[in-house]
Amino acid sequence: MLNISHLSFSYGKTIVLKDISFEVKQGENVAIIGESGSGKSTLLKLLYGEYDLNGGQIFWKDTEILGPKYNLVVGYDFMKYVAQEFDLMPFITVEENIAKHLSRFFPEEAQQRVDELIKVVQLEAFAKRKVKTLSGGQKQRVALARALAKAPEILLLDEPFGHIDNFKKQSLRRSVFKYLKDKNITCIVATHDKEDVLGFADRMIALHDNTIVANAQPKELFENPESPLIAAFFGEFNEIDGEIVYAHQLKVTDTSQLKATVIHSYFKGCFYLIAADLNGDTIFFKHVKQLIENDTVYLEIDK
Ligand SMILES: Nc1ncnc2c1ncn2[C@@H]1O[C@H](COP(=O)(O)OP(=O)(O)OP(=O)(O)O)[C@@H](O)[C@H]1O
Numbered sequence: 521m522l523n524i525s526h527l528s529f530s531y532g533k534t535i536v537l538k539d540i541s542f543e544v545k546q547g548e549n550v551a552i553i554g555e556s557g558s559g560k561s562t563l564l565k566l567l568y569g570e571y572d573l574n575g576g577q578i579f580w581k582d583t584e585i586l587g588p589k590y591n592l593v594v595g596y597d598f599m600k601y602v603a604q605e606f607d608l609m610p611f612i613t614v615e616e617n618i619a620k621h622l623s624r625f626f627p628e629e630a631q632q633r634v635d636e637l638i639k640v641v642q643l644e645a646f647a648k649r650k651v652k653t654l655s656g657g658q659k660q661r662v663a664l665a666r667a668l669a670k671a672p673e674i675l676l677l678d679e680p681f682g683h684i685d686n687f688k689k690q691s692l693r694r695s696v697f698k699y700l701k702d703k704n705i706t707c708i709v710a711t712h713d714k715e716d717v718l719g720f721a722d723r724m725i726a727l728h729d730n731t732i733v734a735n736a737q738p739k740e741l742f743e744n745p746e747s748p749l750i751a752a753f754f755g756e757f758n759e760i761d762g763e764i765v766y767a768h769q770l771k772v773t774d775t776s777q778l779k780a781t782v783i784h785s786y787f788k789g790c791f792y793l794i795a796a797d798l799n800g801d802t803i804f805f806k807h808v809k810q811l812i813e814n815d816t817v818y819l820e821i822d823k
Pocket residue numbers: 531534536554555556557558559560561562563710
């Protein structure tokens with residue numbers, strides 16, 4: 521169990537996190553969300569022991585995670601952190617980067633492990649390539665594999681698929697998160713992307729105003745978004761009479777109290793996102809067909 525109690529941290533005078541407490545069970549996948557600058561990366565760095573806390577404590581089982589004031593070398597063997605800027609060794613190959621920290625006394629086992637991880641991050645075709653010749657997304661996958669090489673108990677991931685194209689992203693997510701679950705590796709992911717959360721995270725923690733404003737299962741938060749911050753994470757939404765209504769929860773009907781004027785139809789693939797004026801406010805709803813500008817539509821809320 522990872523136990524964070526009353527954690528506080530500032531960069532100089534800039535307060536970033538104030539009195540944060542939460543727990544993460546072994547094998548759990550927890551997503552940290554929040555606006556840019558809300559302190560997601562800072563929280564991961566604190567969990568890793570990169571900075572000294574201003575207050576509070578972090579424990580993994582019986583080990584207290586301490587910062588540079590107490591540790592000559594930052595970090596702990598049982599934990600790996602994949603930062604947004606991954607520092608790989610550019611002049612050696614993908615395989616060599618991953619194998620770097622594996623024992624040289626058991627070359628066969630090391631090679632098997634490298635092969636297994638290259639498969640997890642779907643880089644089979646690039647195993648023998650020098651890292652400096654890879655794209656940003658490919659490097660990100662090498663950094664992930666390298667973090668997994670020594671089988672950490674906890675993995676801290678900062679926007680782990682941010683550099684990876686949509687084409688590859690979904691299958692890579694499934695592969696990596698399945699691997700972590702299979703190996704019972706605790707995983708904490710800082711992300712802006714709901715796709716990193718839905719279907720994978722057991723729990724979601726939202727940071728706002730230096731503190732935790734939500735800590736619950738993604739389904740629970742999706743169904744009852746307590747604030748615009750949470751709703752916005754999941755998608756387009758409106759505030760109608762003080763109520764949060766997702767764009768997919770507004771339906772066109774024959775007649776209703778909600779009379780709106782179409783402003784624009786955005787083609788979104790299998791639906792159109794319609795912007796419309798409702799009593800002077802712009803609202804958004806999903807519709808199967810394109811609607812004509814300035815047409816009147818009646819809407820109902822279908823939750
Ligand atoms: N090394 C640093 N020194 C001083 N201030 C910093 C430092 N790193 C981050 N900050 C500030 O701390 C706050 C939190 O930053 P952090 O990077 O943790 O946010 P974030 O939620 O991860 O943002 P993003 O989603 O953009 O990555 C921001 O206001 C940022 O400007």
